[in-house]
Amino acid sequence: MTVRSSLTIVLAAGEGTRMRSSLPKVMHPVAQASLLAHVLGAAPKGTGTSLAVVIGPDHQAVADEAKRIRSDALIFVQRERLGTAHAVLAAREAIAQGMDDVLVAFGDTPLITPETFERLRAPLRKGAALAVLGFRAADPTGYGRLVVEGDQLVAIREHADASPEERKITLCNAGVMAIDGRRALAILDRIGNANSKGEYYLPDAVGIARAQGGEAVVIETSEDEVRGINTKAQLAEAEGVMQARLRKAAMEQGVTLIAPETVYLAADTIFGKDVTIEPFVVIGPGVSISDGTVIHSFSHIVQTTLGKNVSIGPYARLRPGTSLGDGARIGNFVETKAATLEAGVKVNHLSYIGDATVGANSNIGAGTITCNYDGFKKHKTVIGTGAFVGTNSSLVAPVRIGNGAYIGSGSVITKDVPDDAMALERNQQTIREGGAARYREMKTGGKKVEKKPEK
Structure with a gap:
């Protein structure tokens, strides 16, 4: 079977003024990835594919994001906002490459899937000139209606221009379109601007394709999948849909979510079994979770790799650069950052491990911290295998604790500790008989202080 080539044009030039934000609209996140990243991730990729992103002037951040997601992305700038067809033709150079299929999508529809793009391309393989993505709207008010006769799409009628009968149609235009690449420029170049706004509208491509003797068809999808984002409220709605989708996918993979609606996932989370x-x-x-791992309540994990049979939390915070080996244990109110904890390491209570490497089967006592920052630079702590660090210890980096070393509780360690050595740093405890009474007398000027009974 011959593989058809494709060009996907993603329109990402909108300012998003209704978002009330200095951030370009397509850069807002859903499931910890930009709207644009979701669309580019769904677009066809691999052999015979090409990608073009149309941005607005002075939107270098959008161009950078596109290149980060797809290094092969071609960037085009729409310098004047003269409608959707005008935006597509900003990528004329890419269209002229002569791909078999030309897909047009929008950078603010993060819920669209790769499967939908493929379904949209299918009619082109059968000879259609154009395929439009449609959905059944619960409330079609304001949407362009898809006027269908038999299995053919006759026209896209904007709400304002629709007749009373056409306004009863619930099949609406999602804006996403696939065009036969051999005819794309011939169709797009015929789109005019004889309308009240003087703009070039992509939906007019349907009538032009039909006038040229081509077929236009509709591919249906759900309303959720083609949600566009124009406001922060719509952004939150899309987040809800995406989270429901991610949770369902995780559970279908075998992940146990005890209360799914309370768990927040990122789009790129990787799960093992059980x-x-x-x-x-x-x-x-950036989180990868291996087989058998348990994450207890109220934990927050970012850019972290978890080995097999790891236990996290409750109330743990794993920050970027954390890597935990098989069987490691991170307990309540423990924070890690840029830290590698090898197999079997235990950090069970109230500790901070940052810019550190901890060898296998070491035990880090409650209240221990790696003092990694001197006010100017970060420094590293290295703890060997099988080491024991007692409660309430401070390890002042740069410092190395040897294999099998033992750090006494309450120590402030500033020098390297050899293998199998014991280090203890404490001032000698002194007791001054009557010292507390004298201190009270000094602070109160000799007045008697009565001890209040406990309630």
């Missing part, structure tokens, strides 16, 4: 996630867990971008 993973359990308790309620109120937040997983940010």
Whole structure:
């Protein structure tokens, strides 16, 4: 079977003024990835594919994001806002490459899937000139209606121009379109601007394709999948749909979500088998979770790799650069950052491990911190295998704790500790008989202080 080539043009030039934000609209996040990243991720990729992103002037951040997601992305600038067809033709150079299929999508529809793009391309393989993505709207007010006769799309009628009978149509235009690449420029160049706004509208391509003897058809999808984002409220709605989708996919993979509606996932989270996630867990971008791992409630994890049979939390915070080996244990109110904890390491209570490497089977006592920042630079702590660090210890980096070393509780360690050595740093405890009474007398000027009974 011959592989058809394709060009996907993603329109991302909108300012998004209704978002009330200095951030370009397509840069707002859903499931910890930009709207644009979701669309580019769904677009066809691989052999015979090409990608063009149309941005507005002075939107270098959008161009950079496109290149970050797809290094092969071609960037075009729409310098004047003269309608959707005008935006598509900003990528004329890419269209002229002569791909078999030309797909037009929008950078603010993060819920569209790769499967939908493929379904949209299918009619072109059968000879159609154009395929339009449609959906059944619960409330079609304001949407362009898809006027269909038999299995043919006759026209896209904007709400303002629709007759009373046409306004009863619930099949609406999602804006996403596939055009036969051999005819794309011939169709797009015929679109005029004889309308009240003097703009070039992509929906006019339907009538032009039919006038040229081509077929136009509709491919239906759900209303949720083609949600466009124009306001922060719509952004939140899309987040809700995406989270429901991600949770369902995770559970279908075998992940146990005890209270799914309370768990927040990122679009790129990777799960192994038999993973359990308790309620109120937040997983940010760049997280990989291996088989048998349990994440207890109220934990927050970002850019972290978790080995097999790891236990996290409750109330743990794993920051970027954390890597935990098989069987590691991170307990309540423990924070890690840029830290590698090898297999079997235990950090069970109230500790901070940052810019550190901890060898296998070491135990880090409650209240221990790696003092990694001197006010100017970060420094590293290295703890060997099988080491024991006692409660309430401070390890002042740069410092190395040897294999099998033992750090006494309450120590402030500023020098390297050799293998199998014991380090203890404490001032000698002194007791001054009557010292407390004398201190009270000094502070109160000799007045008697009565001890209040406990309630």
